[in-house]
Amino acid sequence: MAKTFGFVDYGGPETQEFLDRPELDAGPGQLAIAVRAAGVNPVDWKIRRGLLGRERQLPAVMGQEASGVVQQVGPGVAGFTPGDEVFGVAAAGAFAEQTLLRAGMSAVKPAGVGFDQAAILCVSVATADDAVRDVGLGSGQTLLILGIAGGVGSAAAQIARSRGLRVAGTASDANRGHVESLGAAHVRYGDGVAERIAEAAPDGVDGILDLVGGDALRAAAVALADRSKLVSTADPATAAELGGRYVTRSTTPESLAALAALVAAGELDPHITGRYPLTHAAEALALVESGHVRGKLVLEVA
Numbered sequence: 001m002a003k004t005f006g007f008v009d010y011g012g013p014e015t016q017e018f019l020d021r022p023e024l025d026a027g028p029g030q031l032a033i034a035v036r037a038a039g040v041n042p043v044d045w046k047i048r049r050g051l052l053g054r055e056r057q058l059p060a061v062m063g064q065e066a067s068g069v070v071q072q073v074g075p076g077v078a079g080f081t082p083g084d085e086v087f088g089v090a091a092a093g094a095f096a097e098q099t100l101l102r103a104g105m106s107a108v109k110p111a112g113v114g115f116d117q118a119a120i121l122c123v124s125v126a127t128a129d130d131a132v133r134d135v136g137l138g139s140g141q142t143l144l145i146l147g148i149a150g151g152v153g154s155a156a157a158q159i160a161r162s163r164g165l166r167v168a169g170t171a172s173d174a175n176r177g178h179v180e181s182l183g184a185a186h187v188r189y190g191d192g193v194a195e196r197i198a199e200a201a202p203d204g205v206d207g208i209l210d211l212v213g214g215d216a217l218r219a220a221a222v223a224l225a226d227r228s229k230l231v232s233t234a235d236p237a238t239a240a241e242l243g244g245r246y247v248t249r250s251t252t253p254e255s256l257a258a259l260a261a262l263v264a265a266g267e268l269d270p271h272i273t274g275r276y277p278l279t280h281a282a283e284a285l286a287l288v289e290s291g292h293v294r295g296k297l298v299l300e301v302a
Contacts (some may be wrong), residue, residue, distance in 0.1 A: 043121075171186060209232075
């Protein structure tokens with residue numbers, strides 16, 4: 001039996017508990033892995049609360065992304081062998097000692113990248129990668145990131161810089177140091193943001209990556225002449241209203257391998273700010289649910 005952490009009903013933290021389940025065999029398109037680390041993301045508690053629909057069979061194991069060692073390769077899967085160190089999107093929950101990954105959304109982990117770093121590349125970092133690519137700017141152009149200080153924004157800033165873009169981003173004054181450490185120009189959000197964007201990017205902005213939505217997006221969008229270069233991960237309705245669009249997700253083994261290569265080269269820091277054993281999954285999830293975590297939290301499995 002493998003220890004897992006999940007929820008037995010939709011609702012708050014009181015529905016969470018540890019669950020034992022038999023070890024799983026890899027089905028078609030899957031990898032069975034011994035888990036070494038798993039990322040903790042806001043989507044995890046949103047699923048538990050039923051905010052993203054209630055279509056899961058209960059009890060449900062939590063967690064969307066994991067890294068570990070391949071135990072078994074499912075039918076029709078190529079490019080992986082037992083013993084490979086891998087990371088990817090979980091098909092059966094990631095907060096577990098053993099689970100399944102989707103082979104089509106997994107990659108082999110480079111030797112120079114830790115299991116902890118690899119485990120957190122598949123949700124927020126992959127979203128950042130897709131979004132920066134979706135905006136479609138070229139080297140030397142300026143990307144404005146709304147909500148740059150969070151997990152997606154921090155990754156997007158680094159990915160954009162690795163592609164030769166100049167970056168500015170909105171965040172609170174308390175996060176100025178963090179934003180500038182990413183190589184980005186800090187723009188305080190709130191009233192008057194359009195004027196501060198103009199000061200930070202006197203030559204104008206060529207694209208906007210929105211991670212906030214709503215009125216904050218409306219206020220910043222006046223800085224962008226070509227609204228086809230506006231991509232949102234947070235508010236598809238407002239993005240469309242302004243002439244932009246929702247991010248197109250396209251996570252592949254190749255895109256994940258490229259992100260891991262950036263980590264190995266020192267060009268991308270996933271910003272792990274907390275590591276917890278699987279036995280403390282509830283504590284890690286509570287911190288993420290509080291909305292006050294900068295960077296990423298990881299569960300480590302012995």
